[in-house]
Structures are given as structure tokens and as C-alpha cells.
Amino acid sequence: MDYRSSEALLGPEPPAGPRGEDVLPPSVSAAVKVVIVGGFGVGKTTMVGSVSEIRPLTTEETMTRAGVGIDDLAGVEGKTETTVAMDFGRISLNDRLVLYLFGTPGQERFWFLWDGLFEGALGAVVLIDTRRLEVGFDVIGRLEERAVPFVVAVNAFPDAPVHPMAELRAAMDLPDSVPMIDCDARDRGSSRDTLLTLVRYLRSLIAVPPETP
Amino acid sequence: MSEPRRRWAEGVPDRLYTVTEDRAPTTERAYVDLVTLVVARAEPEAGTRPECAAVLRMCQFPLSVAEISAYLALPVSAVTVVLAELLRNHQVETRAPIPAAELPDPELLQAVMHGLQKL
Numbered sequence: 001m002d003y004r005s006s007e008a009l010l011g012p013e014p015p016a017g018p019r020g021e022d023v024l025p026p027s028v029s030a031a032v033k034v035v036i037v038g039g040f041g042v043g044k045t046t047m048v049g050s051v052s053e054i055r056p057l058t059t060e061e062t063m064t065r066a067g068v069g070i071d072d073l074a075g076v077e078g079k080t081e082t083t084v085a086m087d088f089g090r091i092s093l094n095d096r097l098v099l100y101l102f103g104t105p106g107q108e109r110f111w112f113l114w115d116g117l118f119e120g121a122l123g124a125v126v127l128i129d130t131r132r133l134e135v136g137f138d139v140i141g142r143l144e145e146r147a148v149p150f151v152v153a154v155n156a157f158p159d160a161p162v163h164p165m166a167e168l169r170a171a172m173d174l175p176d177s178v179p180m181i182d183c184d185a186r187d188r189g190s191s192r193d194t195l196l197t198l199v200r201y202l203r204s205l206i207a208v209p210p211e212t213p
Numbered sequence: 214m215s216e217p218r219r220r221w222a223e224g225v226p227d228r229l230y231t232v233t234e235d236r237a238p239t240t241e242r243a244y245v246d247l248v249t250l251v252v253a254r255a256e257p258e259a260g261t262r263p264e265c266a267a268v269l270r271m272c273q274f275p276l277s278v279a280e281i282s283a284y285l286a287l288p289v290s291a292v293t294v295v296l297a298e299l300l301r302n303h304q305v306e307t308r309a310p311i312p313a314a315e316l317p318d319p320e321l322l323q324a325v326m327h328g329l330q331k332l
Contacts, residue, residue, distance in 0.1 A: 093328025
């Protein structure tokens with residue numbers, strides 16, 4: 001194949017790679033990740049964007065598992081590839097450590113993404129829209145199964161009904177031990193506080209190890 | 214969720230096949246995580262395949278696998294194939310993510326908290 005013509009395919013966009021201001025210092029030696037999970041339109045990318053030091057980027061993964069049960073595969077049996085995009089952002093925590101935030105859809109049909117995503121993740125923020133609690137309900141069950149620590153953040157949509165936290169907690173069958181907070185995903189400070197709530201919760205899990213049954 | 218973006222021109226088939234050509238997909242994939250950091254240890258040479266050259270150019274400073282995937286507009290699974298080749302040829306080094314533990318290290322959480330508080 002002709003490499004030059006292949007490279008020309010990359011145009012007319014600028015050369016692929018981070019902009020100067022998006023480059024990490026060479027001293028950065030390790031990365032950690034946190035996953036923000038919720039239904040479509042719940043504000044995952046908004047939250048990623050409000051705290052990220054880089055413009056949110058998109059990574060793709062290809063779904064190859066057969067029988068995932070969404071797309072109409074009639075006539076294309078054996079070819080079950082679907083591409084799913086995940087938005088993510090980055091926060092430099094200090095000169096050695098960087099945090100990546102991944103937003104991932106919560107619907108069951110996207111759970112195939114979770115294997116690589118949650119492996120090694122510090123924990124998750126389940127982002128909730130009070131108008132559509134059912135996605136959160138599914139996600140919470142799944143995270144509990146996988147033993148991923150999480151907090152629940154209720155994104156404040158202007159036209160969403162306001163429910164007392166206790167009512168939402170009961171509706172989602174959420175244990176009292178799991179923190180639940182209000183947030184505004186558009187607001188940097190609010191998104192940061194949501195992440196801090198998760199980290200404090202993770203610390204509390206270390207301080208008081210869960211009892212073994 | 215965003216629509217997947219495409220940097221490759223439409224109507225150019227077999228792109229992923231090209232990237233992963235002649236690679237045994239399961240055995241040759243590098244064991245990398247989305248947040249494994251990649252740093253180039255070599256300059257692209259004449260004849261370096263374009264995907265490899267692109268990774269070498271963009272990884273002058275540490276860059277995560279997720280970012281490489283985003284900038285190349287290639288799925289992570291395809292990026293891992295490219296990285297496997299670069300690792301095999303000692304053209305990049307990787308900085309593994311903090312290992313998954315059942316409960317993270319208190320010092321790590323302290324560092325994360327301090328970093329977030331500075332935002």
C-alpha cells in the first residue's frame with residue numbers, strides 16, 4: 001500500500017495529536033480513572049467537560065458480541081459489529097498523577113463496554129435524571145454485582161420534579177451507606193464536589209472495611 | 214453519547230483490516246488499559262507504518278491509550294494492536310495504570326482528593 005496516500009487520508013484536519021496546551025508533563029507516571037455512568041442525555045459528557053482540563057475527547061469501541069439484541073441483524077448474521085463512542089476528559093492531579101473521567105451509557109445493551117472500563121477504576125458516579133430513574137436503577141444493580149463502589153448524583157434539570165432524597169433513595173432501593181448528592185453537571189465546582197464525594201466515600205470504605213458475612 | 218467521529222475518508226474500505234493486517238489479534242494485542250500511558254522512545258523512520266508513525270509523533274509526552282484512540286479515531290482494540298507492534302520493537306514504553314486493587318491505597322486517594330480540591 002502507498003503510505004503517503006494513506007497519510008493524506010488524515011487530512012484536511014490538523015495532524016492527529018494533542019494540542020500544545022493538552023500535553024502532559026513527562027513526569028506523569030500513573031493514571032487513575034473514574035467512570036460516570038447514566039442514561040442518554042443525563043449530562044455525563046457535560047460533567048466530564050465541566051471539570052476536564054482538555055476538551056472532552058471521544059474513544060470508540062466495537063461491539064462484536066453476537067445477540068446483543070439492539071440492531072436488526074436480519075440478513076447480516078455473523079456480522080454483528082456496532083461502534084459505540086465514549087466521551088472522556090482528564091484532570092492532572094499533581095505532577096505525577098492524572099485522573100481520567102469516562103462517561104458511559106448505562107443501558108444494559110452497553111454493558112459490554114464495562115469490562116475494560118471498570119477494571120482498575122477507582123469507582124463510579126451514577127448520574128441520575130429524576131424524570132427517568134429506571135436507567136439508574138439498572139445501573140446500580142449492575143455496579144453492586146461487580147462490587148464497584150459508587151455514589152449517586154442527581155443532576156439538577158430545571159424542569160425535573162424535585163423529590164426528597166429519601167424518596168429517591170427508596171425508589172432506587174439504594175442502601176443508606178451509599179452517598180447521594182444533588183449536582184449541576186454544568187458547573188465545574190459542583191462536578192468537582194461530586195467527585196470529591198466519591199473519593200471521600202472510597203476513603204471511608206478503607207477506614208471501615210465492610211464486614212464479611 | 215456522541216456520534217462516532219471519522220477521520221478516515223468515506224469510501225475507503227478495509228481500513229481496520231489494514232491497520233491490523235497480518236497480526237494475530239488475540240495473541241499480539243498489548244495488555245494495555247484505557248488509561249495506560251504511552252511514551253515514544255523512538256522517532257518514526259522511513260517506512261514506519263502510518264498508524265505507528267502517528268502514535269510515535271503524538272506520544273513525545275505521556276498520552277493515554279484512550280487519547281491515542283480519540284486522536285487516531287481508531288477503536289481501542291485497534292490501537293492495542295498498533296501498540297503491541299511498537300512495544301515489540303521497543304519504540305514506545307508504557308506506564309501502567311495504578312494496579313486494580315479491591316480497595317485503593319489511602320495515599321492514592323489522598324492525592325486524588327488534594328488534586329481535585331485544587332480545581
